[in-house]
Amino acid sequence: MSRRLPVYLLIDTSGSMRGEPIESVKVGIEAMLSTLRTDPYALDTVSISIITFDREVKQVLPLTPIDQIQMPEINVPESGPTFTGAALEMLCEKVDQEVRKGTPDQKGDWMPILFLMTDGKPSDLQVYKEAIPKVKSHHFTNIVALAAGPKAKTDELLMLTDKVFQIDSMDSTAFMKFFKWVSGIIEEGGKSIGATDDVALPPPPDEINVVI
Numbered sequence: 001m002s003r004r005l006p007v008y009l010l011i012d013t014s015g016s017m018r019g020e021p022i023e024s025v026k027v028g029i030e031a032m033l034s035t036l037r038t039d040p041y042a043l044d045t046v047s048i049s050i051i052t053f054d055r056e057v058k059q060v061l062p063l064t065p066i067d068q069i070q071m072p073e074i075n076v077p078e079s080g081p082t083f084t085g086a087a088l089e090m091l092c093e094k095v096d097q098e099v100r101k102g103t104p105d106q107k108g109d110w111m112p113i114l115f116l117m118t119d120g121k122p123s124d125l126q127v128y129k130e131a132i133p134k135v136k137s138h139h140f141t142n143i144v145a146l147a148a149g150p151k152a153k154t155d156e157l158l159m160l161t162d163k164v165f166q167i168d169s170m171d172s173t174a175f176m177k178f179f180k181w182v183s184g185i186i187e188e189g190g191k192s193i194g195a196t197d198d199v200a201l202p203p204p205p206d207e208i209n210v211v212i
Contacts, residue, residue: 005045006063006099006112007186010087013052015079016119016151022076024172025117028179029071035183036066042187043067045110049094053087055080063098082120084156085127092134111139113189115182116160117146119170121153132160141189142201146178147211154211164211165204177205 011025029050036042043066050061052074060072095112102108114135122128135143143161147154149170157164167174184202204210 002044003107004047004063004065004100004109005186005189006095006109007046007048007189008063008091008095008112008114009048009050010084010091010114010116011050011052011074012054012082012084012118012120012148013074013076014054014082014120015077016149017054018076018078020172021119021149021170021175022074024170024175026071026074027172028175031176032179032183032186033066033069033071035180036186039187042183046186049098050074051087051090051094053083055083057083057086057090059090059094063094081123082118083124083127084116084118084122085124085129085131087116088128088131088135088160092131092138095138110189111141113186114140114143115146116143116157117148117178118157119147119149119152121156125156128156129159135160142185144182144185144201146208148175158211163201166209166211167207168209169207174207177207181205181208 036046047063047065049063051059054077099112100108145157145161145164147166154164181204
């Protein structure tokens with residue numbers, strides 16, 4: 001079994017993402033997959049899972065090698081809460097189930113990378129706060145959070161990671177640039193894994209602002 005680089009995408013699908021925003025995200029993910037499929041390192045190592053969260057949390061794509069991914073249905077309800085905390089809890093469960101741990105005879109998978117994208121803030125703030133130490137105990141190589149659009153709150157994301165970024169617009173150009181940048185992070189992860197536990201992030205494109 002070859003060692004995989006597991007990448008988890010947590011995508012906010014609450015009601016405010018209906019219409020152009022979620023369509024733009026899907027286009028961005030497709031573009032990211034196309035980019036990664038042209039990279040031999042990524043083809044060899046990268047597996048991706050997608051978890052969506054609104055009032056329900058669903059793993060719409062279990063951890064799958066990039067050459068085998070069929071884009072899943074991603075649906076957005078009319079309205080309702082954003083259960084980001086519940087999404088982090090499911091993330092920890094899935095990582096425990098899907099990421100292979102090392103044994104004395106065999107090396108496990110590489111440490112996973114997490115990308116979380118939201119256009120709001122957690123409706124289940126207490127659950128969210130309680131899930132953060134669990135996520136940190138899973139030793140992700142990188143946790144990158146994107147606050148998308150004018151209503152996205154960054155304070156809660158900064159509790160989870162110091163790598164928080166913001167885009168003002170929710171159009172397909174902004175998301176394409178974000179996911180293209182993400183594919184660069186994943187490719188870098190594929191090449192530098194083993195040498196280091198912390199993959200340096202390439203500089204983000206102009207539309208993506210770093211939140212300090």
